[in-house]
Amino acid sequence: MKRLALSDRDLFWPPADELIEAAERIRVRLGDWPAAVTAWRICLTAPDTARAGDLVVVIGRQAEPRDMVAWRAAGAGVIEVGTAGAALTTGGGERFVLEGVLAEDWLAALAAFLDCGFEPHDALVLALAWCDGDETRGEEAWPIDLSRFPRAAGLPAAPAQSFPSCPSRLGLYPVVPSAQWVERVLALGVATVQLRVKDATPEQLRDEIARAVACGRRHQARVFINDHWREAAQAGAYGVHLGQEDLETADLAAIAASGMRLGLSTHGYYEMLRALHFRPSYLAFGAIFPTGTKTLVTPPQGLVRLERYVRLLGAHVPLVAIGGIDLSRLAAVLATGVGSAAVVSAVTAAPDPAQAVERLRQAFMI
Structure with missing residues (x-):
């Protein structure tokens, strides 16, 4: 693989030849990734003028709080490093606290993961999972040992009672808008389905969920309810699916x-750590591809990232790929080793839903 010209970029401030050389060694061993959209600059000392795209590294208490506020006001992120890990505060005020051990080469690893196109909070997770010398071992140096990853700190306690387990491979997983659709896909042999109801009155919502859950019992199928956990619990649903934002409000x-x-x-490594803290029954990663069914808050993950997630977590928790998956893409998704793929318009917008379900199910049997 060709040597990457990181030395031609304004990657560190002040310029640091040794860090550049280490970052290049690490980056070469991480494989081919799309170029980063943002030209990140890691500032080892206070920049003369902070700017968007700067990540100012603060060791211990070497910076005044007012300076950090000023850097963030200019759009820069601040990484505070201590003996127990690191915390990133973005220019927009989001804060990501990680507990773990920092390798000697963690800054070089951070630069390399940023160059792979990861956002700073996910690149920081990977940098804390890095161990010195990883670039010299194995065919690829990507962190895939979960025991070496940091812990997301500052989260509420996980429930004392664990969530029940799911099958390790949930298979085809349609996400449908009504109980009628639940009945249609379960009658076609689907074993896992999610009801995602929008724009319903409280009474309509309860009726839709109760009808979907009853259908699941008749077919001995796994019916998950999106978001509405209170109504799902009242109906005795098999499961509920929540987004990251729901973790702030749901009574887990x-x-x-x-x-x-x-x-x-989940939409990346930090959200993965955050979700694992609560010991869920499964994790969904997305969006894998662009999708028209939901406004994306993050760029599509792609198959290469999905394959890394599977290698990292496949032995620990069931995984579901979601977002833009249709029949033409399903074989490539399953080739990553993921045990389930959620589909939306591939079923609900198909000219012949029964035929679409049958072809999608067959892809899981190849």
């Missing part, structure tokens, strides 16, 4: 006590 202890399974959406 009540969900666990109800006996429902819990699926959580």
Whole structure:
């Protein structure tokens, strides 16, 4: 593989030849990745003028709080490093606290992961999972040992009662908008389905969920309810699926006590750590491809990232790929080793839904 010209970029401030050389060694061993959209600059000392795209590294208490506020106001992120890990605060005020051990080459690793196109909070997770000398071992140096990853700190306690487990491979997983659609796909032999109801009155919502859950019992199928965990618990649903934002408001202890399974959406390494803290029944990664069914808050993950997630977590928790998956893409998705693929318009917008479901199911049997 060709040597990457990181030395031609304004990557560190002040310029640091040794860090550049280490970053190049690491970057070469990480494989081919799309170029980063943002020209990140890691500032080892206070920049004369902070700017968007700067990540100012503060060791211990070497910077005044007012300076850090000023850097963030200019759009820069601040990485505070201590003996127990590191914390990133973005220019927009988001804060990501990680507990772990920093390798000697963690700054070089951070630069390399940023160059692979990861956002700073995910690149920082990977940098803390890095061990000195990883670039010299194996065919590829990508961190895939979960025991070496940092821990997301500052989160509420996970429920004392664990969430029930799911099958390790959930298979074809349609996400449908109504109980009628739940009945249609379960009658076609689907074993896992998610009801995602939008724009319903409280009474309509309860009726839709109760009808979907009853259908799941008749077919001995796994019916997950999107978001509406209270109504799902009242109906005795098999499980509920929540987004990251729902973790701030949902009563996870009540969900666990109800006996429902819990699926959580994730969009990267930090959200993965955050979700794992709560010991969910499965994790969903997305969006894998561009999708028209939902506004994306992050760029599509792509198959290369999905394959890394599977290698990291496949032995620990069931995984679901979601976002833009249709029949033409399903074989490539399954080739990553993921045990389930969620589909939306590939079924609900198909000219012949029954034929679409049959072809999608057959792809899982190849």
